[in-house]
Structure formats: C-alpha cells, structure tokens
Amino acid sequence: MDSALVSDASYLPDTVRTAVKILIVGHFAVGKTTFVGTLSEIRPLRTEERMTQAGASVDDLTGVPDKTTTTVAMDFGRLTLTDEIVLYLFGTPGQERFARLWEDLARGALGALVLVDTARLEQSFAVMDLVEKQGLTYAVAVNHFDGSPAYPEDEVREALDLADRTPLVICDARDRGSSTEALIALVDHLVTLDSETP
Numbered sequence: 303m304d305s306a307l308v309s310d311a312s313y314l315p316d317t318v319r320t321a322v323k324i325l326i327v328g329h330f331a332v333g334k335t336t337f338v339g340t341l342s343e344i345r346p347l348r349t350e351e352r353m354t355q356a357g358a359s360v361d362d363l364t365g366v367p368d369k370t371t372t373t374v375a376m377d378f379g380r381l382t383l384t385d386e387i388v389l390y391l392f393g394t395p396g397q398e399r400f401a402r403l404w405e406d407l408a409r410g411a412l413g414a415l416v417l418v419d420t421a422r423l424e425q426s427f428a429v430m431d432l433v434e435k436q437g438l439t440y441a442v443a444v445n446h447f448d449g450s451p452a453y454p455e456d457e458v459r460e461a462l463d464l465a466d467r468t469p470l471v472i473c474d475a476r477d478r479g480s481s482t483e484a485l486i487a488l489v490d491h492l493v494t495l496d497s498e499t500p
C-alpha cells in the first residue's frame with residue numbers, strides 16, 4: 303500500500319497551470335537541505351558529501367558540531383502549493399566557491415528564499431550579495447536554531463540592509479507548517495511585485 307501513496311504524491315495534479323522555480327539559499331549549514339527535505343512531496347534529490355578535516359578551516363562548524371556532510375551541488379524538491387501552482391525548490395550552496403554554480407541555478411528562477419541564522423548573521427552578507435548580483439527577488443527567513451539570539455525585527459533588517467518591503471519571517475526548517483509559511487511570504491511578495499509591473 304505504501305507504493306500507492308508514494309506514486310500518488312509523485313505525479314502532478316492535472317489542474318497545475320504554473321510551475322515556479324525558487325532558490326533556497328543561505329550560508330553554510332543554515333538549514334537549506336533540511337528545508338527542502340521538509341517541504342518536498344517527492345523524495346528530494348540531495349548531493350551530500352562527507353566533510354573532511356581539510357575542509358574544517360573553510361566551512362566553520364561553530365554551532366553545528368555534529369554536522370558530518372555538506373551539499374556539494376544542490377538540493378531539489380517539489381511542492382504543490384495550490385491546485386494550480388507547483389514550486390520547484392533548488393537548494394543552492396552559499397559558500398563563495400559555489401558562486402559559478404549560481405549562474406546556472408539562478409537561470410529561470412523567479413525568486414529566492416534566503417535562510418539566515420541570527421547567531422551567524424555576518425555569514426549571510428556574501429549570500430545577499432550573490433542574490434542581488436543575480437537580480438533575484440527575495441524574502442528572508444530566520445531559521446531558528448536553539449540558542450541563537452532573538453533580535454528585534456528592525457535590528458535584523460538593519461544588519462542585513464533589507465528594503466522595507468522585503469519580507470522577513472521566522473521559521474524552523476524542520477517544521478512543515480512554518481517552512482510553508484516562509485515560502486508563502488516569498489510567493490506573495492513575487493505576486494505583489496508582478497501585479498505592479500505595467
């Protein structure tokens with residue numbers, strides 16, 4: 303019976319009219335793979351590789367000491383948001399060495415959800431630069447880690463230099479409901495901007 307359930311979720315409903323490509327971006331170990339895995343209705347594609355001692359000086363494990371693997375290309379998942387709209391989610395590594403990959407992954411993307419951790423806000427600056435360089439419309443989601451500081455919204459906005467209208471939400475990448483809310487904030491923003499375009 304399990305297989306029947308899996309195949310039901312694997313096929314797109316024939317009511318779907320719009321497919322939207324969304325990037326899930328953020329610095330090292332901010333929860334991108336977790337986020338895509340939580341939301342995907344198909345088994346997500348992952349490209350995890352074990353981290354080695356040699357990488358310890360490059361990928362900072364502070365705050366995530368138990369992490370043993372990292373994404374080396376991308377994550378991919380699918381979420382049918384409404385009867386008519388399906389989102390294709392591309393988890394995109396944030397480390398500087400993957401900047402070239404962004405050019406390919408960003409092609410055709412309508413927008414990006416930037417995951418940030420308030421304990422490591424400065425690590426998000428390079429990612430924000432890449433998002434802006436690609437000209438992507440984005441929303442920001444604070445992925446709440448235990449022990450990370452709960453700064454007031456205006457302080458996070460100021461630290462990340464966000465425009466007033468850029469959505470800023472809090473989520474837990476392990477939780478389906480709050481992760482869906484974060485994506486909806488981005489989609490609403492995209493729809494609003496689109497409706498203003500002459």
Ligand SMILES: Nc1nc2c(ncn2[C@@H]2O[C@H](COP(=O)(O)OP(=O)(O)OP(=O)(O)O)[C@@H](O)[C@H]2O)c(=O)[nH]1
Binds near residue numbers: 329332374446
């Ligand atoms: N407490 C807490 N831990 C989380 C959350 N999201 C992810 N984690 C944990 O944080 C670690 C990193 O998560 P990943 O999903 O691998 O992060 P990533 O951004 O894909 O990492 P890279 O691909 O290596 O850059 C894992 O151990 C997760 O279980 C969260 O919302 N809260």
Ligand SMILES: [Mg+2]
Binds near residue numbers: 334335372
């Ligand atoms: Mg990952």
